[in-house]
Amino acid sequence: MPADPARQVALDLITAALARKAGLEGALESGRFAALEPQDRAFARALVMAALRRLAPIDRALAARLEREPPEPVRMILRLGAAQLFYLDTPTYAAVDSSVALADAGKATRGFKALVNAVLRRLARDGAPADEPAALAPAWLYARWRAAYGEADAAAIAAMIAAEPATDVTPRDPADAAALAEALEAEPLPGGSLRRAGRGRIEEWPGFADGRWWVQDAAAAIPARLLHAGPGERVLDLCAAPGGKALQLATAGAAVTALDRSAARLRRLDEALARTGLAAEVVAADAETWADARTFDAVLLDAPCTSSGTFRRNPDVLWTLGPRDIAKLAEVQSRLLDAAAARVGPGGRLVYCVCSLEPEEGEAQARAFLKRRPEFATEAADPATCGAPAASLTPDGWLRLLPHHLAGGMDGFFVARLARAAPR
Numbered sequence: 001m002p003a004d005p006a007r008q009v010a011l012d013l014i015t016a017a018l019a020r021k022a023g024l025e026g027a028l029e030s031g032r033f034a035a036l037e038p039q040d041r042a043f044a045r046a047l048v049m050a051a052l053r054r055l056a057p058i059d060r061a062l063a064a065r066l067e068r069e070p071p072e073p074v075r076m077i078l079r080l081g082a083a084q085l086f087y088l089d090t091p092t093y094a095a096v097d098s099s100v101a102l103a104d105a106g107k108a109t110r111g112f113k114a115l116v117n118a119v120l121r122r123l124a125r126d127g128a129p130a131d132e133p134a135a136l137a138p139a140w141l142y143a144r145w146r147a148a149y150g151e152a153d154a155a156a157i158a159a160m161i162a163a164e165p166a167t168d169v170t171p172r173d174p175a176d177a178a179a180l181a182e183a184l185e186a187e188p189l190p191g192g193s194l195r196r197a198g199r200g201r202i203e204e205w206p207g208f209a210d211g212r213w214w215v216q217d218a219a220a221a222i223p224a225r226l227l228h229a230g231p232g233e234r235v236l237d238l239c240a241a242p243g244g245k246a247l248q249l250a251t252a253g254a255a256v257t258a259l260d261r262s263a264a265r266l267r268r269l270d271e272a273l274a275r276t277g278l279a280a281e282v283v284a285a286d287a288e289t290w291a292d293a294r295t296f297d298a299v300l301l302d303a304p305c306t307s308s309g310t311f312r313r314n315p316d317v318l319w320t321l322g323p324r325d326i327a328k329l330a331e332v333q334s335r336l337l338d339a340a341a342a343r344v345g346p347g348g349r350l351v352y353c354v355c356s357l358e359p360e361e362g363e364a365q366a367r368a369f370l371k372r373r374p375e376f377a378t379e380a381a382d383p384a385t386c387g388a389p390a391a392s393l394t395p396d397g398w399l400r401l402l403p404h405h406l407a408g409g410m411d412g413f414f415v416a417r418l419a420r421a422a423p424r
């Protein structure tokens with residue numbers, strides 16, 4: 001039996017996603033994935049996602065049945081085989097035979113066909129491992145979440161790892177939300193996002209081509225709302241690409257300057273602006289060295305971060321992140337916060353956010369910034385006015401959005417609204 005193209009591409013995808021290169025998102029943009037038939041593409045994606053969401057229990061089940069470490073490509077084939085057996089309802093013979101065929105197709109794996117066959121048959125006989133929430137996350141990350149949020153919240157966060165997320169969209173015009181909800185068969189969420197079950201070809205969903213909405217996680221839509229930008233205000237989005245938050249600011253009628261250092265990512269913002277008919281000044285520059293003297297009424301800093309809060313859509317982050325990344329990004333965030341502060345005019349405001357669950361990138365950044373910059377003070381968030389769950393409000397007046405704070409899940413985020421004192 002020759003290896004089938006969908007599984008071959010799935011093997012490439014999971015290997016690339018875990019190799020820390022461009023991550024799963026980058027791998028899904030590869031030519032080989034795009035070249036698959038739609039049905040094969042859906043299967044390859046579902047297979048890789050199932051393996052990544054349950055990587056920890058799969059690896060534990062494999063470790064218990066392997067006498068010694070197999071070469072990495074063999075481990076990847078076993079992971080995909082186990083995911084088919086346990087989570088995709090693939091018949092045992094198909095999961096095993098196709099995995100053996102995958103092994104046979106690679107020079108480095110050909111010698112391990114018998115091992116793949118034997119291990120997968122044993123797994124099939126023994127059945128799926130239990131879905132213990134704490135056991136779904138890498139131990140070091142779980143320990144951090146427990147230290148930051150306590151055992152119950154850490155377990156609730158980890159329980160979201162296995163769940164397939166719905167797709168959330170933000171309507172361009174709030175007055176269109178009810179009609180869109182009906183057309184998309186979507187559920188309205190607090191704050192105005194709409195939630196549609198499943199995925200599929202988003203470009204073909206009603207209203208996409210007319211620019212009536214864009215895809216944006218329910219939590220990711222909260223920071224721009226918290227800025228409360230008004231018509232005619234000058235607003236700077238300092239790390240803007242691909243642009244969901246800049247689009248939100250533009251719908252509020254603000255004069256938006258959307259800056260990002262990645263010209264490639266800004267092209268996606270240009271496309272979204274053209275599709276939605278919204279306007280913004282788009283600037284490709286480094287926020288720290290941007291040669292422009294302007295200050296703004298309001299600044300949004302959605303800083304680069306570990307993205308550990310996005311594991312529902314990018315489960316690979318759980319396995320490619322390391323403690324050093326947190327420290328490195330925290331330094332960048334601190335510098336960007338200072339660059340953002342310099343752009344806030346007197347009496348103006350700054351919303352700082354990250355899609356991270358790590359306190360070093362959230363609470364600790366806000367705290368250190370307020371110490372460094374006494375002219376800024378927290379303006380406590382009012383969860384009700386920005387669609388945030390009440391449970392997310394911290395004693396400091398910031399938002400700590402945890403993935404389980406919304407039924408069905410949302411990205412983990414930290415959001416703080418800071419105001420610059422007006423001159424006396």
Ligand SMILES: C[S@@+](CC[C@H](N)C(=O)[O-])C[C@H]1O[C@@H](n2cnc3c(N)ncnc32)[C@H](O)[C@@H]1O
Pocket residue numbers: 238239240241242243244245246259260261262265285286287288302303304305
């Ligand atoms: C979390 S993403 C922003 C997502 C965006 N706000 C949205 O809603 O779609 C962080 C962005 O920061 C940009 N970035 C990182 N360092 C930067 C810098 N020094 N200056 C400007 N942009 C930077 C990255 O290119 C990336 O697009």
